[in-house]
Amino acid sequence: MFPFLAALPLLVTAVLIVLLRVPASRAMPLALLTVALVAWQAWQLHPVQIAAFGLQGVGIACELLLIIFGAILLLNCLQQSGAVETIRSGFTRITEDQRVQAIIVAWLFGSFIEGSAGFGTPAAVAVPLLITLRFPPLAAVLCGMTIQSTPVSFGALGTPILLGVASGLGLQDGLVPESSVAAAAARAGLSTTAPELLADIGFRVAVIHGAVGTFIPLILVCLLTRFFGERRSIRDGLAAWRFALLAGLAMTIPYVAAARFLGPEFPSLLGSMAGLAIVVTAARKGICIPAGRPWTFPVQDGCGQQAGQESGSAAAEESGGASEDLQESPAEHRDSPPKNRPGLFLACVPYVLLAGVLLLSRLPALPIAAWLRHESVTIHLAGLFGTSVSIRHALLASPAAAFLAVCGMTAVLHRMQAGQLQRAVREAAATTLQASTALIFAVPMVRIFTGSADGAAGLDTMPVVLAKALSEAIGSAWPAVAPAVGGLGAFIAGSNTLSNMMLAPLQFEVGQQIGTDPFWVVALQAVGGAAGNTICVHNVVAALAVVGLVGQEGLVIRRTVLVFLYYAGAAGLLGLFLCRVAA
Numbered sequence: 001m002f003p004f005l006a007a008l009p010l011l012v013t014a015v016l017i018v019l020l021r022v023p024a025s026r027a028m029p030l031a032l033l034t035v036a037l038v039a040w041q042a043w044q045l046h047p048v049q050i051a052a053f054g055l056q057g058v059g060i061a062c063e064l065l066l067i068i069f070g071a072i073l074l075l076n077c078l079q080q081s082g083a084v085e086t087i088r089s090g091f092t093r094i095t096e097d098q099r100v101q102a103i104i105v106a107w108l109f110g111s112f113i114e115g116s117a118g119f120g121t122p123a124a125v126a127v128p129l130l131i132t133l134r135f136p137p138l139a140a141v142l143c144g145m146t147i148q149s150t151p152v153s154f155g156a157l158g159t160p161i162l163l164g165v166a167s168g169l170g171l172q173d174g175l176v177p178e179s180s181v182a183a184a185a186a187r188a189g190l191s192t193t194a195p196e197l198l199a200d201i202g203f204r205v206a207v208i209h210g211a212v213g214t215f216i217p218l219i220l221v222c223l224l225t226r227f228f229g230e231r232r233s234i235r236d237g238l239a240a241w242r243f244a245l246l247a248g249l250a251m252t253i254p255y256v257a258a259a260r261f262l263g264p265e266f267p268s269l270l271g272s273m274a275g276l277a278i279v280v281t282a283a284r285k286g287i288c289i290p291a292g293r294p295w296t297f298p299v300q301d302g303c304g305q306q307a308g309q310e311s312g313s314a315a316a317e318e319s320g321g322a323s324e325d326l327q328e329s330p331a332e333h334r335d336s337p338p339k340n341r342p343g344l345f346l347a348c349v350p351y352v353l354l355a356g357v358l359l360l361s362r363l364p365a366l367p368i369a370a371w372l373r374h375e376s377v378t379i380h381l382a383g384l385f386g387t388s389v390s391i392r393h394a395l396l397a398s399p400a401a402a403f404l405a406v407c408g409m410t411a412v413l414h415r416m417q418a419g420q421l422q423r424a425v426r427e428a429a430a431t432t433l434q435a436s437t438a439l440i441f442a443v444p445m446v447r448i449f450t451g452s453a454d455g456a457a458g459l460d461t462m463p464v465v466l467a468k469a470l471s472e473a474i475g476s477a478w479p480a481v482a483p484a485v486g487g488l489g490a491f492i493a494g495s496n497t498l499s500n501m502m503l504a505p506l507q508f509e510v511g512q513q514i515g516t517d518p519f520w521v522v523a524l525q526a527v528g529g530a531a532g533n534t535i536c537v538h539n540v541v542a543a544l545a546v547v548g549l550v551g552q553e554g555l556v557i558r559r560t561v562l563v564f565l566y567y568a569g570a571a572g573l574l575g576l577f578l579c580r581v582a583a
Contacts, residue, residue, distance in 0.1 A: 001471035005042045006462035009035040009449060010492065014312040018558055020539045024438035024541050025552040032445040035462075039402040041269050043455035045463070052389035053451045057444030058389040059379075063398055064439055064538065065149070068545050069432040070403025071124030074350060075546070076424035077407050081414035082341030083350070084132040090344045091133055095283050097294035098135065099221040099240045102493075103247045104130050104283065107217045108276045109351075111151035111251060115268030116358040117157030122148060123353065123543035135296055137547035138556070139228045144543050145534050145560045146220045149567050150213030150252070151268035152496050152530035153205050157363070159266035161202045164497035165526060168504030171198060178387065181508065184518050197519075199263045204523035206259030206267050209530070210310065214248035214569045219563060227559060230298045240295075243279075251275035265391035269359075300307025342414050350410045357402040434550040438541045446493050446538075450502060461504050463489055471510045478510050479579040480572040482521050483528025487568050494539060499529035517582035524575040531567035534560040 012034045016027035036054075039045040045053075078084050084574040091101055097285050108127070110122035123144035130140035153160050156487070164170070169181050171194035191197050222237030229236050255271030262270070281286055341347070361368050371396040395401060411421050453461040460468070471478055489499030507525040511518030533539055540553045540560070562583055 002459065002465050004044065005038050006037055006466040008557055009445060009462075017554045018561075019554075021554045024442065024553040025550065028438050028441035028445060028537070032441045032448075035445050035448050038462070039152045039452050039455065041486060042457065044457040045448075045452060045455040047230075048385045049057065049389070049451075049454055050386050050448055052384040054383055054388040054444040056389050056391050057447035058440060059393060060447070061436075061439040061443040063395070063400065064443070064542060065122070065395055065432055065436055066395075066398065066400035066471055067124060067403065068542050069428055070400045070407065071128060071546050072427040073407050073424055074354070074403055074410065075128035076428050077410045077414070077416065077421070078128075078132070078347070078350065080420035080424050081410070081416050083347035083410075083414060086341050086344055086347035087132050088128070088134065090348070091426040094280065095289065095294065096296065097240075097290060098287065098296050099224065099237065100135070100243060100283055101133050102135070102143050102220060102224060103217045103244060104145045104276070104279060105133070107220060108251060108272050108279060109266055110144065110147045111272035112276065112355060113358070114148070114151040114155040115157070115266075115270075115272055117356055118152070118159055121358070121540065122151075122401075124352070124399070124546055127546050129351070131547060134297070136228055137314070137549055139154050139224055139297065141540075141543045141549070141552075141556055142223060142559055143220060145540060145556060146223065146563050147216065147537065148533040149531045149563065150209050150255075151218055151272065152533050153209060153526050154202070154255075154259070154264055154266070154268040155496070157269070158202065158266075159530065160496040160500055160526060161198055161205065161264040164500030164529075165201060165504050166194065166198055167501045169508060169522070180512060184508075184512065188517055188519065190519070197265075199259075201519055201526070202264035202267075203256075203259045204520060205526045207569050208523060208527045208574055210252040210256040211574055214245065214252045214568055215566075216541060216563075217247045218244035219566065220244075223559065223562070225295070227555060228297055229295070236295055239292075239414065239580055240290045243290065246282060246288045246317070247279045248434040249277060250278040251349060258528055260437055265364075280292070301577075311464050346413060349413060350406050353409055354402060354406045357405060358399060360401065361397060369397065372401075382421070386500065388454070431545060431548050434545055434548065438550065438553070439538055442538045442541065443494070450493055450498065461502065463474045463492055464506055467503055467506050471506070471513075476514045478514055479516065479521055479524055479575040482507055482510075482524035482566040482575060483531065483571040486528025486530075487532030487535070487564055489525075490529045491535050491537070494536045496526070496529040499532060500526055503529070511579075516579040518573055520575060520579050526573075527571045528568050531571070534563045534567070 009031050013027060015030045016022040016030065017024055036050050040047060040051055043331045053244035077382065106126050110126040113122045113125045127144040129520070130143055131137060135143070147311055185197055190200055218237070218241055220241050222234040226232060227233045251271045254274040255267040258267040258270045360366060363369065377396050378392065379396045384390060449462050451461070453459065459465060470481065470485060474481055486499055486503060489503045490496050493499055493502065503525055504522050507521045508518045511521035535557050537553060540556050541550060544550050544552055544556065
């Protein structure tokens with residue numbers, strides 16, 4: 001019964017949001033109640049422990065809400081200053097084809113932001129930028145979620161590998177501990193120093209991502225044309241296959257090379273930078289651009305439904321009903337931008353500043369990261385309610401601080417008036433408030449779920465109990481489903497890093513039991529954990545909040561699950577082959 005009980009909170013979440021189309025703001029309180037009851041009765045967590053994990057989750061949710069607020073505020077500032085219109089015209093001069101724009105902004109620029117900051121930041125940055133290019137809000141969200149796969153394993157300068165996998169396998173202290181990990185490394189002829197072993201695992205992760213992720217730009221444009229195009233056909237997406245594959249290879253080849261020669265910190269960062277240089281140049285010169293009239297979304301008629309509502313019938317949804325797909329974001333109804341708009345360079349400076357601030361605040365070679373995480377500027381509440389649970393937030397190191405700092409710089413650079421800034425703040429606060437209910441319940445649910453090993457029943461955490469049951473049922477075919485299990489961990493925890501922390505030990509042990517190279521199985525865990533970000537509930541809520549469409553979580557997940565199934569399935573088949581070769 002324990003595996004079923006462990007799965008129960010996930011089943012409640014999936015049934016309510018995906019099948020019954022209940023908004024996350026109403027579904028997540030029920031999921032939180034479910035996991036609390038299971039933790040109390042089956043895992044025997046004391047109610048005080050449950051309350052401590054819940055309060056810890058509220059703290060994390062508040063930090064996420066600050067990030068959402070900062071992202072929306074930056075978009076509002078650009079709208080009020082007129083920079084939005086300038087940026088839109090600049091991208092149009094590169095190409096009017098919105099399939100190409102989606103690839104450049106979401107796949108390449110979004111991957112760069114992921115490599116710099118991670119933790120869902122690409123959706124907060126790329127989605128508003130796509131809105132400025134007149135993408136339908138739901139299309140922008142779909143783009144922002146779809147690309148949260150390939151670059152995620154090396155997001156925030158390699159945090160999912162250097163912190164997630166390292167913590168899961170006990171590799172934080174420079175040497176591989178005397179354990180089954182050390183023995184397996186020796187058998188495989190790998191280094192016994194933690195940095196080199198992590199670099200080897202990272203290279204394996206990059207190889208799998210490179211093979212699978214190269215096709216993400218093509219999948220992205222096919223999803224756009226199928227769900228949002230005038231003809232509702234993937235053929236319009238397939239027509240861009242040359243440019244999509246160019247963009248995929250332009251990112252993944254330097255990505256794999258960086259993992260091989262530079263380590264886990266740089267694949268997403270350098271791969272996306274190289275890809276931007278190549279792809280923007282190709283677009284300007286018309287190389288691999290689809291022939292014929294540039295593809296664009298149907299003209300929005302201003303009659304979209306209210307944010308948070310879906311179209312009436314399931315049939316309309318399956319046919320890509322125009323009313324739901326062409327909903328307007330709040331930005332479409334704001335005051336007209338001023339006539340004295342900033343030039344293209346000045347309009348783009350806020351995004352350059354944001355990428356620079358995020359990068360500089362995370363480079364380990366610079367002292368800035370240490371300053372921002374100093375105890376004097378960190379909120380630290382230890383021993384909540386007398387338990388071992390604590391809250392720790394280095395607020396200045398959060399992407400929210402970078403967003404707010406860049407918003408201040410933007411107000412000065414774009415010479416915004418006080419009234420414009422006030423409107424931007426007011427609208428950002430109102431939109432963020434819409435997302436607060438879902439996140440305030442979703443994140444505590446995750447923390448109780450992942451902290452359940454502290455119960456008196458002496459059981460592993462709920463995710464590990466569930467994964468062990470799956471491994472016993474599947475046996476030697478485990479590598480084929482290892483990415484899906486990693487994705488399940490990310491769906492639960494909302495983070496590739498946390499998924500790796502929770503499940504890397506289990507994946508390693510299963511690899512040992514089935515007689516294959518366990519480090520390939522750990523690599524499959526990291527790949528699947530990255531792909532799981534495409535369907536993570538609170539990532540979807542955050543992305544929808546940026547465009548003012550909270551309540552559409554089920555619709556988005558029903559579409560992004562196609563991306564996840566492709567990614568986990570393809571990675572699993574490749575992993576099964578690699579593990580059998582290694583064995």
